[in-house]
Structure formats: structure tokens, C-alpha cells
Amino acid sequence: MSDPPSSFARAAPGVRAATALHEDGVVHTYAGRLASVSGEVRLFVLSPEVSDPAVESAFDRAAAGWERIADRQGVVSVHDRGERPRPWIAVESVDGTRLSDLDAPLAVEEVRTVLGAVAEVLRATGRAGVHHGALSPASVRLVDGPGDARIDDWGLERACQVAAGRQQPTPYTAPELATEEREPDDRADVYSLGAIAYYLLTGGAPRTGATGAGEVGGDGSPPRASAVNGSVPGRFDAVLETAMAGEPGDRYATPYEFKLATLFDSHGNPQPAQQTADEDSGGTAQSEERDGLAGADEQPQEAVDTAEPGSGDEGSLDLGGYSVSRRTALGAVGLGIVGAASWVATE
Structure with a gap:
């Protein structure tokens, strides 16, 4: 089914122009212009080869979630979205450097700064009920230094892949998302953030097993970060091991807890040992309040x-x-x- 970007632009209300940037996979990416926005935007558009209503619904749900958090700091902004001639969403064109384009490994303190910035974005969006589920070094950009992170994509491609039965796990995919059709949660994003940390500290992705996913310190897993990069404190290995645990319940419950662990090089999980209802749901702001870790806007x-x-x-x-x-x-x-x-x- 041939439907070049120019044909899409003519048929999509409010879209003035579109040129292809990436046309592989279920979701295509165009550079474009909107009637309502000055300057260039990026368009994520469902492939014309896809006609499955389930995939269209998955795209719509992911796009709606992204739009709902578009005003949060660190989230790539959404300008518009539509359904004709096929589902699409227009987002800001971000000037910045992808983590995947950095010359890793980075200095440990710089890694802490980057992780802290990303964790704060995930903390805000998680409280709004939106989780990424497909974090990788390619989906995070640094705009004005290591403390200014912008998160892109918001699981759009992954949601459509799962619905189409074409899921392609990466070394940054939480094991439960690689093997099951389930919605991402805080603990899935913690796993991905831990894998990103490993990449930034070592210059290589953690890669084990047939899916490419793995856990640091486990059987057949990649070497510890401190063994690859001698400047990494040994206690950081334990932090990564907890973040990338194979079982979700063994990880930090929220990205904020992971941030604290990276700041203090602690290997302890601040969650109580007993299982609670909010742990089953992947960790919420209630668990943070219970542990006095809900943030500066609450009484410690x-x-x-x-x-x-x-x-x-x-x-x-x-x-x-x-x-x-x-x-x-x-x-x-x-x-x-x-x-x-x-x-x-x-x-």
C-alpha cells in the first residue's frame, strides 16, 4: 500500500507538509509543518501497511497518554494529533543530544545528574498514571547540559508492536514486558533506567538471553559496571543489580527511589520487606509518603x-x-x- 508522506500531508487536517525521516516498523516518523505551529515539528504516523483496529487503538491510547502529560517538565511537547488518513501525533522538534549519541562511558557524577533528571520526569508522569515502558538511550535527549533531560516517544512504538504481535525487546526492556502483554509501570521504567545507567557508566548495553534483556550480577549477565569502568564505585553495582532485578518486586518501587540510591550509592531497598497492595501495583506516591520519600514538597x-x-x-x-x-x-x-x-x- 503506497502512501508517501506528501499524500499523508494532503489528507491530514492541519498538516501542511511532511517528509520521511524513518519509515521502518509499525510507526513512521516524518518531519513536517502544521498550520497552527510556526517552525518544524515531528510527526509519528501509523504505517499505511497497518489496518488492524487493535493496533490503531493501541496508537490512540499511547498518543492520548503522551498528550495528557505534555505539559510536564522534561516531556517532549505535543502540538496536535488526529485520525485521518490514519492515526498520527505531532510533537516538538527537539534540539538536543540523544544519550545514545554521547561518548560513553561518562563521569560517574555526570551519570548521577542525568539519571536524577530522567527520574524526576518519570516521577511526575507516573503520578499522572503514564509510564513509558520503552525507555532507552535513544529516547532521552539532553538539551542544556546533563540536568536538562527530555523524554521522547512515550511507548508509542512499543504499544503498536505489542498490538501487532511484532514486539521487539531491547536490552533496556524490562523482562516482564519482553515476555508478557502487560502495561508498563514504575518498576518497568526503573529497570530501563538501570539499564541506561549501565550504558552510561560502561559504554555498552546490558545484553543477555535471547531477548537481549538481562540483569546485572545474574547468571550469564554482563560484567559489573565497576569491572568495566574502574571509576565506578563498587556499591554502584549493587544499585544497578537492584534496579535491574529480574523480578519486578525485587526492584526499587519508583524511579525516585532509584534516584536516591544512585545519589547515596546505597544498595538497600527502602521499601519495607512485607508485600503491600501498592507494591503489587508497581509502587505509587502513597508508598513514597509512607517511607518519607515523597519529595521536597512533603514533610520528611x-x-x-x-x-x-x-x-x-x-x-x-x-x-x-x-x-x-x-x-x-x-x-x-x-x-x-x-x-x-x-x-x-x-x-
Whole structure:
């Protein structure tokens, strides 16, 4: 079935022009222009070879989810979407560097910054009920440095592949999404974020098994990041192992918990040992509130100093069940004081 981009543009309401960027797979990508937008946009368009109503419905659901979170910081904006002559969505054309185009491995601190930025985007969209499910280094762009991440695609291609029975798991796909037809959740995105971290730290994708997916530290898995890159702290390996655990329940419950683990190089899972209803659902803001990890806009639980008398700055602090060293916590407080003093000085 021949339907070049120019024919699509003539038939799609509000689309003035379209030229092909990528025409493989179930979803095609065009560079285009809209009557309502100045400048170039990108168009994700269902392939003209697809006529299955189930795939069309999958495209519509994924596009609607993307549109619902388009105003969140770090989400590639949506300009318009339509149904004729086939389902399509128009999004901003982002200037930035894909993580897949970076010269990895990166410095460990830079990796922490990137992961923190991506985790915050996923935290906001997850609270809106939208999960990506297909994160990879190619779907994340850095626009203004490592702390300014923009997330693209939002599982559009994956949703259509699953509906068409053409699923193609990548080394960044959570195992449960590679083998089952299920909706992604926080823990699936945590797995992908852990795999991205491995790539940024080592310059290579974690790749094991027939599907290309794997878990760090498991049988037949890729080498630990610290073995590939000597600058990676050994405790970071344990963080990656938890994030990329084969069983969803063994991972960090949310991207925010993974962010905290990367910041403190902790291998502990801050979730309580007992299984709860919100863990079954993949982790929610309720679990974050229970653990005092819901963020700066909520009251943190009182820190409990577990250091022995006379031990100086050794020992640890228990932050709502999340244990960090006193040295790290005191350093963070010091940074906060310095930042506040700098702000006052500029006023």
C-alpha cells in the first residue's frame, strides 16, 4: 500500500507538509509543518501497511497518554494529533543530544545528574498514571547540559508492536514486558533506567538471553559496571543489580527511589520487606509518603542518628527507613547552607 508522506500531508487536517525521516516498523516518523505551529515539528504516523483496529487503538491510547502529560517538565511537547488518513501525533522538534549519541562511558557524577533528571520526569508522569515502558538511550535527549533531560516517544512504538504481535525487546526492556502483554509501570521504567545507567557508566548495553534483556550480577549477565569502568564505585553495582532485578518486586518501587540510591550509592531497598497492595501495583506516591520519600514538597520524617557517642562523623542516619552515612548527610546540609548564604548575598 503506497502512501508517501506528501499524500499523508494532503489528507491530514492541519498538516501542511511532511517528509520521511524513518519509515521502518509499525510507526513512521516524518518531519513536517502544521498550520497552527510556526517552525518544524515531528510527526509519528501509523504505517499505511497497518489496518488492524487493535493496533490503531493501541496508537490512540499511547498518543492520548503522551498528550495528557505534555505539559510536564522534561516531556517532549505535543502540538496536535488526529485520525485521518490514519492515526498520527505531532510533537516538538527537539534540539538536543540523544544519550545514545554521547561518548560513553561518562563521569560517574555526570551519570548521577542525568539519571536524577530522567527520574524526576518519570516521577511526575507516573503520578499522572503514564509510564513509558520503552525507555532507552535513544529516547532521552539532553538539551542544556546533563540536568536538562527530555523524554521522547512515550511507548508509542512499543504499544503498536505489542498490538501487532511484532514486539521487539531491547536490552533496556524490562523482562516482564519482553515476555508478557502487560502495561508498563514504575518498576518497568526503573529497570530501563538501570539499564541506561549501565550504558552510561560502561559504554555498552546490558545484553543477555535471547531477548537481549538481562540483569546485572545474574547468571550469564554482563560484567559489573565497576569491572568495566574502574571509576565506578563498587556499591554502584549493587544499585544497578537492584534496579535491574529480574523480578519486578525485587526492584526499587519508583524511579525516585532509584534516584536516591544512585545519589547515596546505597544498595538497600527502602521499601519495607512485607508485600503491600501498592507494591503489587508497581509502587505509587502513597508508598513514597509512607517511607518519607515523597519529595521536597512533603514533610520528611525526623532523621534518627545511629552513630555511637564519640564516633565523630561515622555511623549513619535513618531517613524514613533509608540509611545513609552521617558524612553524606552532613555534607548535604553543608551544601544547603552554602547555597542559602549565596542566595542571601545576591539579594
